Amino acid sequence: MSAGEDQRREASLKTVVENLAAVTERTQHIVRDEIELAKAEVAEKVTSLGRGAAVGAAAGVFIALGGLFFLHGVAFFFYWAFFDSNQIFWGYFITAALLFLLAAIGGLLAYKWVKRGAPPVPDQAIAEARLLRESVSATGAEKDAPVAPTTTPDEPQERS
Numbered sequence: 001m002s003a004g005e006d007q008r009r010e011a012s013l014k015t016v017v018e019n020l021a022a023v024t025e026r027t028q029h030i031v032r033d034e035i036e037l038a039k040a041e042v043a044e045k046v047t048s049l050g051r052g053a054a055v056g057a058a059a060g061v062f063i064a065l066g067g068l069f070f071l072h073g074v075a076f077f078f079y080w081a082f083f084d085s086n087q088i089f090w091g092y093f094i095t096a097a098l099l100f101l102l103a104a105i106g107g108l109l110a111y112k113w114v115k116r117g118a119p120p121v122p123d124q125a126i127a128e129a130r131l132l133r134e135s136v137s138a139t140g141a142e143k144d145a146p147v148a149p150t151t152t153p154d155e156p157q158e159r160s
Contacts, residue, residue, distance in 0.1 A: 030132060034125050034128055034129055034132075035125075037122065037124060037125040037128065038122035038125035038126075039122075041121075041122035041123065041124055041125060042121075042122055044117075045116075045117040045119075045121075046117065047117070048113045048114070048116050048117030049113070049114060049117040051113045052109075052110045052111070052112075052113030052114035052115075052117060053110070053114070055106050055109050055110040055113065056106070056107065056110035056111075056114070058106050059102075059103045059104075059106030059107040059110060060103075062099045062100070062102045062103035062106060063099070063100070063103040065099050066095075066096045066097075066099030066100045066103060067096075069092050069093075069095045069096040069099060070092070070093070070096040072092045073089045073092030073093045073095075073096060074089075076088045076089035076092060077089040
């Protein structure tokens with residue numbers, strides 16, 4: 001072997017090592033970005049769950065208060081029906097109806113927010129990781145070899 005071949009081999013090896021270092025650095029950046037995306041998705045879904053729980057609790061309070069006013073109205077109605085007096089129960093019934101309406105609106109909002117937030121799975125980050133895995137495996141494999149399709153969490157997996 002001549003000195004020229006050794007220098008070319010060292011230069012080639014140095015280029016390979018530099019390229020490998022660059023690929024490793026880029027991969028690390030991609031992994032960090034995917035982790036940040038997953039954190040952001042989970043934080044968004046947990047926030048939605050928290051809102052849903054808070055509004056659901058408020059709806060429960062409205063239902064309890066509505067039940068209280070309804071029972072007061074029923075009591076005054078019985079008093080009115082069986083004894084001669086003023087019709088005081090209508091105020092209680094109207095108050096109970098308004099509280100039940102607020103509870104229904106709050107319950108529907110809570111259901112919507114909880115449904116949107118559960119389960120707190122970072123779907124976008126998982127999809128990005130699958131695409132990255134497919135592109136890396138497709139680059140390393142032969143160009144003619146087919147890439148195995150993956151399923152998302154929403155798609156049912158076929159059984160053979």
